[in-house]
Amino acid sequence: MTKYSLAVDIGASSGRLIIGYLNDGKLILEEIHRFENQIVRKGQHFCWEVDKLFNEIKTGIKKCKEKGIKPDSIGIDTWAVDFVLLDENNELLTDAVAYRDARTDGMMEEVFKTISKERLYLETGIQFQKFNTIYQLYSLKQTHPEILERAQSFLMIPEYFNYLLTGKKANEYTNATSTQLVNAFTKKWDGSLLDTLGINKEMFHEIKMPKTVLGNLKEELVSEFGFDMKVVLPATHDTGSAVISVPEVTDTIYISSGTWSLIGVENHFPICITKALDYNFTNEGGMDYRYRFLKNIMGLWMIQEVKRNYNDQYSFAEFVELANEAIGFTSTVNVDEDRFLKPENMIEELQKYCAETNQTIPSTPGEVAKCVFDSLAFSYQQAIGEIEEIYEKEFPRINVIGGGCQNEMLNQLIADVTKKEVYAGPVEATAIGNIVAQLMSLGEIDDINEARMVIKKSFEIKKYTHKKTYAN
Numbered sequence: 001m002t003k004y005s006l007a008v009d010i011g012a013s014s015g016r017l018i019i020g021y022l023n024d025g026k027l028i029l030e031e032i033h034r035f036e037n038q039i040v041r042k043g044q045h046f047c048w049e050v051d052k053l054f055n056e057i058k059t060g061i062k063k064c065k066e067k068g069i070k071p072d073s074i075g076i077d078t079w080a081v082d083f084v085l086l087d088e089n090n091e092l093l094t095d096a097v098a099y100r101d102a103r104t105d106g107m108m109e110e111v112f113k114t115i116s117k118e119r120l121y122l123e124t125g126i127q128f129q130k131f132n133t134i135y136q137l138y139s140l141k142q143t144h145p146e147i148l149e150r151a152q153s154f155l156m157i158p159e160y161f162n163y164l165l166t167g168k169k170a171n172e173y174t175n176a177t178s179t180q181l182v183n184a185f186t187k188k189w190d191g192s193l194l195d196t197l198g199i200n201k202e203m204f205h206e207i208k209m210p211k212t213v214l215g216n217l218k219e220e221l222v223s224e225f226g227f228d229m230k231v232v233l234p235a236t237h238d239t240g241s242a243v244i245s246v247p248e249v250t251d252t253i254y255i256s257s258g259t260w261s262l263i264g265v266e267n268h269f270p271i272c273i274t275k276a277l278d279y280n281f282t283n284e285g286g287m288d289y290r291y292r293f294l295k296n297i298m299g300l301w302m303i304q305e306v307k308r309n310y311n312d313q314y315s316f317a318e319f320v321e322l323a324n325e326a327i328g329f330t331s332t333v334n335v336d337e338d339r340f341l342k343p344e345n346m347i348e349e350l351q352k353y354c355a356e357t358n359q360t361i362p363s364t365p366g367e368v369a370k371c372v373f374d375s376l377a378f379s380y381q382q383a384i385g386e387i388e389e390i391y392e393k394e395f396p397r398i399n400v401i402g403g404g405c406q407n408e409m410l411n412q413l414i415a416d417v418t419k420k421e422v423y424a425g426p427v428e429a430t431a432i433g434n435i436v437a438q439l440m441s442l443g444e445i446d447d448i449n450e451a452r453m454v455i456k457k458s459f460e461i462k463k464y465t466h467k468k469t470y471a472n
């Protein structure tokens, strides 16, 4: 009897519900529902519209029924670090504030007054991003201690949606590690760190692993949807699910390319050495206690903002065409500067940077797009050099996964600047990783190795090799 699993994959720019099932040894996907996602201003903060997102999830589940599909399981993954707090009545204590909000400005430095950067890295192995959950909670402690005192439950975004579906509360390992509050060696919430920071450790729940069956739908939802299904924990951190979909991880550097570019290697041990700290790499948790040794690079957020600045006049595919027509334009920026995290206007910020660095200022949509793509490619090249320095070995292969792997120009740029083989695909890597975790939980797939063999057989992977030499 064929088992159907429904992946809910919500990224920072878009969400999708995709059904997956095995047929003749291949994984078949059927997209059920897709919707836009964005942060919105609510009062003083930038927030996620979690009510709207949950309604989109319910809309997608109902579309399954309309198509005659009753999934056996559902699994939810989203972006990392963000969370909600529930009170004693399981009511939201605050809005779901987004990681790009300014509330964490300066908070990292405040935390370092209590615990050194070096000790924090040694204990957690997590990269220093100003918006990590640890700094969001520390900000709350400074500005609204009463909220933290009332909080009975800490749930990250996927876990909150799981709670709305099942009434059950649990924290999931891959996403919990992104908070910088999980000990890299015990793989549990770091109680002594939480005590040191004066954060109430009672609100955190038991950390459960990917493939765990959390429970079934609440009765009122079974009535609403007309069917029940198991709610399974995939790797609920979207990049944790995406990395599962890398068909060949040996000697491969992956780039999970979407709003962010997450560039790294799969490990079975954490690397918390000084060089990894200095280069700001992270050891986020993976399925079966693997580690995702990676670095956040600003990513296609930059072209998403450029697209918005041009009032969505051009599609992403059209920006690639326009950039190809600006082939002579060579100005680049350091994409990882905080100025690009949430500028008022990305185009103007790029132009200001080029003016400040005495480079030709991009003026046409093609020049702006080429500046973004070239800058990302050079940033990837630098991160790859850092990885090879830490590993003291060369990696022959790069695998770009996620929506960004559809950017053929960027794929070729990566091959050109790194002189390595670049493989592009699968596009819906996150949803695929989510689905195979569910199918493992349902007994349809044995383990991650079998999953990767199925994925390799099921999806087109394009190859790019070095064609043109670029000087940076």
Ligand SMILES: Nc1ncnc2c1ncn2[C@@H]1O[C@H](COP(=O)(O)OP(=O)(O)OP(=O)(O)O)[C@@H](O)[C@H]1O
Pocket (backbone or CB within 6 Å): 010, 011, 012, 013, 014, 015, 079, 238, 257, 258, 259, 260, 300, 301, 303, 304, 316, 317, 320, 402, 403, 404, 405, 406, 407, 408
């Ligand atoms: N046809 C296309 N040509 C070129 N680039 C594309 C195309 N379609 C999508 N993209 C790129 O993929 C990006 C979106 O990737 P993806 O859908 O993986 O992101 P997401 O899941 O919404 O966000 P997150 O990274 O937070 O998960 C877009 O920002 C765009 O740059």
Ligand SMILES: C[C@H](O)[C@H](O)[C@@H](O)C(=O)CO
Pocket (backbone or CB within 6 Å): 011, 078, 079, 080, 081, 099, 129, 178, 237, 238, 239, 258, 259, 260, 262, 296
């Ligand atoms: C905010 C996080 O850095 C972000 O979610 C990143 O971890 C990611 O996975 C983006 O898809």
Ligand SMILES: [Mg+2]
Pocket (backbone or CB within 6 Å): 009, 010, 011, 012, 238, 258, 402, 430
């Ligand atoms: Mg995504």
